[in-house]
Amino acid sequence: MAKLPPFGTVFAPQMAVASFEEGAFGAWEIEKTADFSLHPAAHVFHYGSACFEGLKAHRGLDGSARIFRLDAHAARLVQSAELLCLPPPPVEMTVAMVEEVVRTNRDEIPEPPGSLYLRPTLVGTEANIGAAAHPPASGLYFVIASPVGDYFSGGIRPLRILIEEEARRSTEGFGMAKTGGNYAAALRTVVAARKDLGADQVLFAPNGLVEETGASNFLLISDDVVVTAPLSGSYLHGVTRDSTLRLAERLGYRVEERPLPVQEVLDWEGEAALSGTAAVLSGVGTFIHKGEEITVGSGEVGANTMRLRRALTDIHSGVAEDPFGWVSVV
Ligand SMILES: Cc1ncc(COP(=O)(O)O)c(C=O)c1O
Structure with a gap:
């Protein structure tokens, strides 16, 4: 191409x-x-x-x-x-x-x-x-x-994500609006993370509970479970998040939508990924938290992340059937 x-x-x-x-x-x-x-x-x-x-x-x-x-x-x-x-x-x-x-x-x-x-x-x-x-x-x-083409430069590669517990991306109730003001509010934090730490994005986790990144939702993934924060007014209700959860269930993963503490993310032994229309499903290789670098799994994009990403992109292109009726053909 x-x-x-x-x-x-x-x-x-x-x-x-x-x-x-x-x-x-x-x-x-x-x-x-x-x-x-x-x-x-x-x-x-x-x-x-x-x-x-x-x-x-x-x-x-x-x-x-x-x-x-x-x-x-x-x-x-x-x-x-x-x-x-x-x-x-x-x-x-x-x-x-x-x-x-x-x-x-x-x-x-x-x-x-x-x-x-x-x-x-x-x-x-x-x-x-x-x-x-x-x-x-x-x-x-x-x-x-x-x-x-790809949203993150460099194609499919493990991302570096700063976990931020102080700054908020938006507010209760307004975070679920897809509006420029929310991106403007997050920008200073995202720019500093990129410049100072070489991070690709910031995972906002006010009061130690994960919400979303500056431009995508966030999932923990293992061989048998997908975990993500429950929907709230504080962050965007991603269509890719919903699609990934429904596909994961269909592929036999257990899906857990529940409060996700930062400590659990840091201790997680499986994979982590960002989900969004632009990001599709992008694997995390490294977290940066309070000055420390934490490798996620092997540090590469995980096999389950790639499997779920593939399940999604196969429906996009019509390689796989569309069991949920998600695609409008014009
Ligand atoms: C802040 C934010 N959260 C989450 C998402 C994911 O939403 P969707 O999967 O509907 O694209 C996006 C957009 O991609 C976003 O900008």
Whole structure:
């Protein structure tokens, strides 16, 4: 496969765009992917009225375009929009927009393991810097697409993860919103971990209990069990997390969703992995905790992690059947 540029830096030629006024969406259209012109007082620039989704379309073995768990992502966008007091885009509207963006950009879908990353995004554009305490009356809803390869540079390799017990990524109740503010809140910690420790990401574990990393969920994996923190309002309810747990159960693993103390992660003798649309399932090789480096298992990406990753990617590309009805073929 031809080498793809860094994740998220090139864009497919067509996007879908709609606007909203007073909570009502207008008709959406397919347009050329191009700049928007926004007033400098646009609500999103000042008060962070923005939320988004991230999902992928994969090229099937038969050349078809296969969108993974579109309904689940459309439903999560509704949840995020409600938390931000933005008008929730109806699920059917998101489904129609995403499917059309995939159809119209079909030739842009790279061969596996590449994919077409899709980014539905909702922003408040009302020009009103006095509206700090009001949701924007007007805004845009658009879906852009980006042909992508691996999220972590260097392909499949064991990651270095800092375990952080002091700083929080977000707050109770807001962490489950997929909104830029949460990434902004985590950024300082992630940047410092990368610069000072060469870490790939940070696992946030406020008060000693694991939540998630800056851009993915977190799982402990062994030959017979997959353990992850229970869903809460504090972190993003990952679609890949859910898919991995359901696939793991089907493959005979026991699945435990329960509070996960940092000490258990440090003492774990099996594997650890990050799950996310971008990360897929990426194995952890090293934890960094309070100045100490702890090797996870053999220090390489584990066999169970690779097995579960494969089970997932085989459904993406259609190599395996899709027992859960997760894929929309367009
Ligand atoms: C903060 C955060 N947590 C978790 C996830 C995983 O969510 P999903 O599996 O739905 O992509 C993501 C996105 O990939 C994320 O940005």
